[in-house]
Amino acid sequence: METGRHRSQSLGSAGLAFHALLCSSLLLNAVFFAHHLLRSSPTATPERLGDGLSWALQAAREAEAVAAADCSGHGNVFLDGVTGEDGRPGCECNRCFSGPDCSVRTPNCTADADSGNPLFLEPYWRRHAAASAVVFSGWHRLSYITTGGRFHSVELDRHIRLLHRAVGNAVVDDKYLVFGAGSMQLINALVYALSPDGNADSPPASVVATVPYYPAYKSQTDMFDGREYRWDGTTATWSNNGSRNSTKGFIEFVTSPNNPDTALRKPVLAGSSAIVDHAYYWPHLTHIPAPADEDVMLFTASKLSGHAGSRFGWALIRDEKVAKRALSYVEQSIMGASRDTQLRMLKILKVILANLHGKEDIFAFGYDVMRSRWRRLNAVVSRSTRISLQKIPPQYCTYFNRIKEPSPAYAWVKCEWEEDVDCYETLLAAGIISRSGTLSEAEARYTRMSLLKAQDDFDVLLERITEFVDAEEHGRAPGGSSSM
Amino acid sequence: METGRHRSQSLGSAGLAFHALLCSSLLLNAVFFAHHLLRSSPTATPERLGDGLSWALQAAREAEAVAAADCSGHGNVFLDGVTGEDGRPGCECNRCFSGPDCSVRTPNCTADADSGNPLFLEPYWRRHAAASAVVFSGWHRLSYITTGGRFHSVELDRHIRLLHRAVGNAVVDDKYLVFGAGSMQLINALVYALSPDGNADSPPASVVATVPYYPAYKSQTDMFDGREYRWDGTTATWSNNGSRNSTKGFIEFVTSPNNPDTALRKPVLAGSSAIVDHAYYWPHLTHIPAPADEDVMLFTASKLSGHAGSRFGWALIRDEKVAKRALSYVEQSIMGASRDTQLRMLKILKVILANLHGKEDIFAFGYDVMRSRWRRLNAVVSRSTRISLQKIPPQYCTYFNRIKEPSPAYAWVKCEWEEDVDCYETLLAAGIISRSGTLSEAEARYTRMSLLKAQDDFDVLLERITEFVDAEEHGRAPGGSSSM
Incomplete structure (x- = not known):
C-alpha cells in the first residue's frame, strides 16, 4: 500500500500535473484554433485575401515583386x-x-x-513608397468627363493652388489654371x-526669346507653324529700338530660372505678352525671392x-479670355491631360x-542633393x-527663410x-555629352x-570632369582641341 | 492492492489516454505556434503587413474602400x-x-x-477587377525615357500588335506604330x-472629309491652322472632276465605321493621302469583314x-518617313503619351x-450590350x-466567325x-439631347x-424615345415643332 499509495499519490499528483498541462494545452489549442478561424475567415472566399484585401491584392503583389528586384x-x-525569356521584366x-x-x-x-x-x-519617392503609391481600378475614370463637368480634376486644381500658396512661389488667387500634357x-x-x-x-504675332533660351520654344513654334504667329528670332533684334509700340503683337518667352544658364529672368520687351516659364522656380533648384505674379506662367511636374x-504641366x-483659349486648345488637341496622370x-x-x-x-531633400553636386563640381x-x-x-530664400547656397539644375x-x-566638342573629346549652347543661339564656347x-x-560626370581638369594641370589635355 | 492495482491500472490506461491526448494537444499547439510564427513573421516590422504586402498595402486599401462605396x-x-466635409470623395x-x-x-x-x-x-472592368488593377509606385518611370531609348513602351507596342493580329482587324506587320494622347x-x-x-x-495640302464626318477633323485643322495645310471642305466638291492629278496634295479623312452614321467607308478621292480612322473598327461595334490595311490608320483605347x-490612341x-514625322510631332508637342497611361x-x-x-x-460582352440596345431602340x-x-x-464577322446582328455606337x-x-430641335423638345447632323455638314434633318x-x-434615352413615339401614335407630339 505504501508503494501503492505512494504510487497512487504520486500518480495523483502526476495526474493533477497532467490535468493541468492537458487543460492548458487544450485551452491553448482552442485559442489557436479560434485565432486561426478568425484570421482565415477572410480567405474563406477566394475573393478575400490578405488583410481584407480583395481585387487590389494581385496588382499590389506584382508591383512589390517588381520593386523588390535587385539591380545593384x-x-x-x-x-x-x-520581358525576358522568363516572361518577367528585367x-x-x-x-x-x-x-x-x-x-x-562600363570602363x-x-x-x-x-x-x-x-x-x-x-x-x-522610394523613401515615401507607401504614401505615394496609387492603385488604379480597371474602371477608374473611363469617362471623358472628370469632376466639374470638364477634363480637369477639381481636387488636383485645388492641391496645385495649395502647393503654390504653401511654397510661396506663385500668386494663384487671381489666376485660371489650365492643365496640359507637360x-x-x-x-x-x-x-x-x-x-x-x-x-x-491682324498680322501674325512675333514669337521671340532672349539668348540663351530653351530650344523647344523655337522648334515647337516652327513645327506647328500656325498662320496666326511666327518665330521671329531673339529679343536682341527688337529691344534696341526701344519703342513700346514696335513690340506690340510680340509673344516673349521668358524662363526663370533660365534654361540653360539658371539665372532669374524678366521680360525684355516692353509691351509684349510674356509667357514666363517657371519650370525651375521651386526651392530645391533656386532661391525664391518672392511669389511670381506674371500674367501667364508655366509650371511642370517634371522639375x-x-x-x-x-x-503633366x-x-x-x-486673363479669362486667354485662359479660355488655352483651355480650348488643350481640349481640341488632346481632350485634356490624361486622367490617369491627374x-x-x-x-x-x-x-x-x-x-x-x-x-x-x-525641397529640403532635393536642395541637399543639388547643392552637394554643385559644390563638388x-x-x-x-x-x-x-x-x-x-x-x-x-x-x-523666402521658403527656407534663410540664405541658401546655389543648387542649380544645370552647369552653364x-x-x-x-x-x-x-x-x-571639347567636352565630348573628354568623354562628356553636353548640350551645345548653339542650340540656344549662344556662342559655341558655351x-x-x-x-x-x-x-x-x-558620379560619372564628375569623374570625367576631374580627369579633364587633372589632365589640364598635368599638361596633357584629353580634350581633342587642346594645343598643349 | 486490487483497488490500488485497479486504480493503478485504470490510472495507467487513463494515463495512456491522457498522454496521448496531451501529446496530440501539445503537437497541435506546436503546429499552431509554428504556423503563427510563419504567418506573423512578415508583420514583425511595421513595414510588412497584409499577406506579405508592405508599401502597396495602404494604397490598395484606399482603392478598395473607395470602390466599395454604395452609389446605388x-x-x-x-x-x-x-471631397466632402468628411474629407472623403463622394x-x-x-x-x-x-x-x-x-x-x-430626377423626374x-x-x-x-x-x-x-x-x-x-x-x-x-468591374467584373475583371483583380486582373485589370495596376499599382503605381511613386518612382514608376520618372524618366523621359521609357524602354528602347524613346517615349514608347516596347511592351505596349508589342501587345497592340498582338491584339490586332488576334482580332484580325488590322495588318500590323508592315506598319510603324505611333502613340498619341488619344x-x-x-x-x-x-x-x-x-x-x-x-x-x-509646295502649296499647302488640302484637308477634306466626306459628309457626314467627325467634326474634330475640321475644327482641329482650323485651330492649328498650319501654313503647310488648310481645311478645304468636303470631298463632294472635289470628287466630281474625277481627275487623279487634281486631288494630289489632298489629305482625306475617312472614318470606318463612320462617325456619325456607322457605315463602313473607303476613301473617295483617288490620289489623295487617306487617314483612315478605325476608332470603331472592333468586333463589339461592327462586323469585321477583313483586316484593314490602309497606309495610315488610326485607333483609340476609348472605343x-x-x-x-x-x-491614348x-x-x-x-511609310517610314510619314511615321517619323508623326512621331516627331508627338515628341515635340508632348514628349510622348503619358507613361502612366502606357x-x-x-x-x-x-x-x-x-x-x-x-x-x-x-468583344462578346460589348457586342451583347450594344446589340441589345440597338434591338430595343x-x-x-x-x-x-x-x-x-x-x-x-x-x-x-470574321472575328466571331458568324453572321452578326448590328451593334452600332450611334443611331443616325x-x-x-x-x-x-x-x-x-425636334428631339430636344422631346427631352433628348443629341448631336445635330449640321456639325457634320449633313442636313439638319439628321x-x-x-x-x-x-x-x-x-434607359432614360429609351424612355424619352418611347414617349415621343407613343405621343405620335396618340396624335399628340411632345416635340415642339410638331404641327399635329
Missing part, C-alpha cells in the same frame, strides 16, 4: 519593362552599368549630361491663346516632383504638401583655367581657352551640363 | 473625386440620378445622348506628317476598352488578350413615321416629317444619338 542600386525594374540599368543585375560597370564610360531628366528625386504642350497652347484670332484681320514621364493665367499627380502633391517644412520636405572646376561655370551667389560651362571654340539626373550619372 | 448602382466614387451620380448615394431619380429627366462616352464597358492628338500629327515640309516650295479618360503607318493600357490589353474568344471576351422607332434610323443588315436619326426641319454611354443613360 544601379537600375530599376518597372512593371512595363521589356533590370533597366543606369547609364554606364550593365549585366542582368546592373552590377557591371571609361562616356558621361551623358545632355538631358534635363530629373532623376535626382527618385530616392525621395508644360511642353502648353508652349504652343499659350502661343495660340496669345495670338490674334484666326479670323481676325517639381521628378515625374517627367507622366507628362500647368499654366496660371490672369490621379497620380494628386497623390504626389498630397505627399509633398504633407511633408513641407518637415524633416522629409521634398565647383571644387573640381575651380582648379581649371580651361572651363568655368556660371557664378551664382548665395541668396535669401564656358570654354575659356581661345582654341576651344566649340565647348561641346555648353550646358545637366546636374539633375541620377546619382550614377552625376 | 447609379454612380461611382473615384479616388480623386471631390458619389458621382450618373445623369438623372442625385442624392448622396445617387438613389434619387422627367432630359436624356443626354450627345457624347460618345464609352461607358457601356464599365461593367466589364487618337484626337494624332489627327493633327498625321495632317502634319502628310503635309509638305515647312521649308518645301476599344472604354478608357476615354486615359487619352495610336496610328499604324506604312502602363495602365498595357494591363488593360493583357486582360483583353487573355480573354479573347473565351466566355469573358470583351429599333423596336420602338419602328412604330414611328416621324423618325427613322440608319439601316444596318446582319453581316458576317432622320426626322421624316416635313415640318421637322431641325431634327436636333442628328446623332449616342448609344454607348452608361446603361442609365440608355
